[in-house]
Amino acid sequence: MDFRPSHDQRALIAGMRTLLAARFPREKLRESIDVKVLEGALDRSLWRELGTCGFFSLRLAEKDGGAGLGLTEAVLLFEEAGRHLLPGPLVATHLAAGLIPGAADGETVVTALEGPGMVEHLSVADVVLVLDGDRLRALEVTDGHGPGALPGRPVRSVDPTTPLRHVGKMPGCAQALPVVGAGGGGCAGGDTARLRREASLLTAAQQLGSAGRTLDMAVSHAKNRRQFGRPIGAFQAVQHLCAQMLARTELARVSVYAASLTATENDIDGARLLADEAAVRNARDCLQLHGGMGFTWEADVHLHLKRAWLRRTQWQPAEGAEEALARALLAPSGELPDGIANHSNDAG
Amino acid sequence: MDFRPSHDQRALIAGMRTLLAARFPREKLRESIDVKVLEGALDRSLWRELGTCGFFSLRLAEKDGGAGLGLTEAVLLFEEAGRHLLPGPLVATHLAAGLIPGAADGETVVTALEGPGMVEHLSVADVVLVLDGDRLRALEVTDGHGPGALPGRPVRSVDPTTPLRHVGKMPGCAQALPVVGAGGGGCAGGDTARLRREASLLTAAQQLGSAGRTLDMAVSHAKNRRQFGRPIGAFQAVQHLCAQMLARTELARVSVYAASLTATENDIDGARLLADEAAVRNARDCLQLHGGMGFTWEADVHLHLKRAWLRRTQWQPAEGAEEALARALLAPSGELPDGIANHSNDAG
């Protein structure tokens, strides 16, 4: 047992950081939101570069153009994406790699409809992955026209880095695109449950990254900002706020990492709950600690809070996870934490 | 509008404090619990003295031997009782004044059965007031024998100042004592709802008194206890803990006092929620702040916590109050706080 990231995994993280520092520095982030548009355009060249680096394809087999890596490596990359507030339908496109042509290499931008509600980046996406109960299909986005169009109502998104449209009801099955591995009519069945679990976990990974980032921002501010003649980090109230932020982050981290190894529903639900809470509350605390400056548009902290709010509504919100984890207590084998059972280490 | 206690009310409070300081000093409290008995004996002479001072009768009309005072005065006295952890079935006996002969002057000790569950001081009580739906009746306690006996199972009470018996089902109506103002057969109908409301409010008043007391204990300890070369009250973590305790106490205070003036269901439910929370959490925080000493039997803080836990289960627990207050929001006149409507000031 060595729970820590391996040498290769650390190299993967470092590579992602280098890429994001070069291609998505803070100015890019600010630029993308300070242009006041209802639905922001996606940086297609960055998207392709993510594709080239294997962000979308890394779990495909090498013969299919992937790196043959696992959920853990995906989680580590998504954590970095969350840390940097990387915009775009990252989860959906990652899941679509191998299912939708062009998703793996970043040529095709794929978003997802997981049920009636908000769909992110719908207007810039090429394809919508539709998860309808246990049926999986895909629709081509045709700019409001044509057979595959979704009747999405544009919404002024609370998160300026994530344009949203509201889709009130699920589209029909008729005009679906082919999904690789799907049965007749473009409708695939069966593995939507796995897709939902993985989407929830990758969402949790981004929440974790965001929580870590707002912790860093808070600590840095606490060391530098002076009030009443000393750094505010010397005040116990600030110290304890930061300590709780660290605790939230670390509990979320071990939960998310472990869930990436076991890929069980329980572990993923638990990781989601802890990561959602860490992202939202850390952003809240970071904002409070920044005082008035944290309340300004110019500070980045509100972007983390708003994205964390948004992510919390995506892929299995808290209510369902809590109920599922409660039910799991009544399962016959529920007595010991999953980690103690002799489970396979395989993410299957 | 003058929300503050009047001159007469302050005199009433002072009188109660004098009585309790003389007749129920700390040694008496410790004595009552350090004698290890399953069901403690009640100090009958103190009970009679409470009766003489009008603790039970104060709301009866003067012609009936009372002081003609209102719910507000009762609340102020019960707050002092809670502050001093005065033991005994205070609420039931107070409510029984005028209904059960001898209750008003402290000759008869009355406890109450509000439904299947725990009954306090059953073995030392003379009479049990039984609230069964909207029926009110009374049973004579006959030491386990005789027609009125309740099948109470003795329980090792978590609160050493309050012996408990568990009564699994409501007794039949046949062998009831006469209740003044009741109809035939000793069963009175109709005003059990009012009795329950008043019981809940008087319970809240005791919680308020306990919350105020643990706040005082915490502040005093914070000023005197030194660690790391200074009084612990100079540490911001301790300061903020105490500040939150004060805030809880003051919010509970104004809620309880206002509810004593309006006697509406909503106000009483709200006051209960805030007072329960103030009592339990203040006791918890006071214990934490006392460190290891707070964990000892010799310290009084655990007595406040345990009694607060006990009181929280009596007369309309939180779940019901929260649901009722939620429903109230949907009432047609729900838009404004009760205090803004032109309500009568009369507690009737």
Add this chain to the structure above:
Amino acid sequence: MDLAHTAEEEEFRRELRAWLDATLPGLPSKPSPDDWPARRAYDCAWQRALYDAGYAGLHWPADAGGGGALPGKHLIFLEETERAGAPYVGANFVGLLHAGPTIATEGTAAQRARWLPPILRGEEVWCQGFSEPDAGSDLASLRTRAVRDGDAYVVTGGKIWTSHAEVADWCELLVRTGPPDSGRRGLTWLALRMDAPGVTVRPLRTLAGSAEFAEVFLDGVRVPLSHRVGAENDGWRVTMVTLSHERGTAFAGETVACRRTLVELARAARDNGRWDDPVLRRRLGRLNAEFGALWRLVQWNTSEAEAALRAGGDGVPGVGASVFKLRYSHARQELYDAAADVLGPFSLDAAHEWTTGRLTSLAYTIAAGTSQIQQNIIAERVLGLPKGR
């Protein structure tokens, strides 16, 4: 102990209610939130209407042109205007609640005569220049400097978090006249004309996307000595009068408004099915208890202030104000978090007023003394704990 108002107060309520019923339907429609001149005009017209009806500055002393009303009567005013949905004080907030009362208490006869009547009539708008980028919670460290030069102070520095700066005529300004390390003993209170040469206003965008505040840059601005209120270097004391007012009944109307929002949440939840979730329902029930209690605390604080005034004190809000601020700011945030739960995915729609409300609620635990500062105040001034370190 008594929550009933006097017969005279109830008469006042009836008259006010009748006046509101007659007046409000004739008001123009509310201006757009982004149109600051229109907002100023709207707020000032409302203030003028209050003035003409005799309701302007109800809580100001009579000798300052106000109604000389005791806090209980003022509370009725706040209740009834909120209940009727009347306009908020808006652009006149600083004049009526901060600068005005300060001038009324500390100003000379000439200063009172010059500045107070235009505030009451809705003719001149004030803004507040206290906070600085490096002195938020810690006013004693502020650095904007004023140096005497003949019959004027020359002021250089900058202020931040100034509401309505773009449309204000005057700014109540706190400056350093003592040496840099003089702390709270080297501050002076000045009235600054916002159109004076050297004053630059730059809007400050909040996380809600709106420009609610501004930065004010001061570059060698001349302020006549006659525009100083109180003695030189006595500005801390003068200011505290103002700040205490800020923490008093300022939130009474908002408490009523929150309670109304809570009712709307419950109705929306009933309509969209979220009401069936007991977790949400019980949370709304608990918020009902909390806002009910906060309203009682307003009444309690009002009674205390009134008693202090009757006893010849100054009626400045005491203990209860910090407790109120601490709990209210938190409860307001809980309210809008609950709103997000009611809305579900629609909570992501920034066009929904509850989403805006959720964003602006984040400022409440920061502005006008952070929750951390409030707890320090309670611990040290109310509970008498040793000074924190």
Add this chain to the structure above:
Amino acid sequence: MDLAHTAEEEEFRRELRAWLDATLPGLPSKPSPDDWPARRAYDCAWQRALYDAGYAGLHWPADAGGGGALPGKHLIFLEETERAGAPYVGANFVGLLHAGPTIATEGTAAQRARWLPPILRGEEVWCQGFSEPDAGSDLASLRTRAVRDGDAYVVTGGKIWTSHAEVADWCELLVRTGPPDSGRRGLTWLALRMDAPGVTVRPLRTLAGSAEFAEVFLDGVRVPLSHRVGAENDGWRVTMVTLSHERGTAFAGETVACRRTLVELARAARDNGRWDDPVLRRRLGRLNAEFGALWRLVQWNTSEAEAALRAGGDGVPGVGASVFKLRYSHARQELYDAAADVLGPFSLDAAHEWTTGRLTSLAYTIAAGTSQIQQNIIAERVLGLPKGR
């Protein structure tokens, strides 16, 4: 990243499990909680059984007579003994987890030979004499004095919160040998015989009504110089070795036990109907997530300690231990508060084990470093914030 144990570790698990299956049915029944000598005898017999089977001091260095196991293997031991419902370490806690490791690390060869084997064989029981009434969280201020007199220290003072003092043979004692104001630089670590003249033990009753702790009074007690571990005035450093161990895997077994209690709560709720309350149900679901995460943190900390040992470090638990302690102590209290909700009125019955559990859980945020201290440690040592004042 990998949660799988090695084949050798899994073989160890299988053997241990088989041994536990064979051994546990033959154990005598558990003694009454109030019978301290019987508890000592029971705990020591279990320790002897472990010794005979080769499981004693699994995590101790091999040259100290232990198993020299890496933390991952020790974790399997804790998992499996808890899973099988084996006895807890009980009276041997201080010897095996505090004093023993300290002596193994800091003691002379003679000291190791004298004290370590009886601990492993369950023959001698140790207790801990660190805390004092006026030095709880602040060990640097402790006042129990040791003065040299010939070949011995003469110790006078008192200790508190000492578990198993009535039945212990030895006490690891922290005393002041420097001047009164020498802080952490004037402390020395001594091994005290509990039957030495001048030692008086008085049981201390906890709020749960039991005598879990004792006060130890020391009146001119002679401790031979040879019973000092480490140098004079170097006791702070020596002690920190011990305290770090205390904050390491000490709670691993308890985490498993809490999870089991949580399952029992869910079953009890299903049986008594409380399960129908979604507020309670979702609370239990969230506790499931929390204890799951705490278990992962145990595994994480174990991996970090193991890596440090492999790299030649000392494997002393680091960052994660404070985070674990902070969240675990809180989660344990939440667990038993939820239990009270499941029990309803029966939560008032002190005879119910969950009610006792609720009471004793209150100590968790206080003992072995209060939650406030844990947060200071995290802020200053982990996050590098300036020293709090």
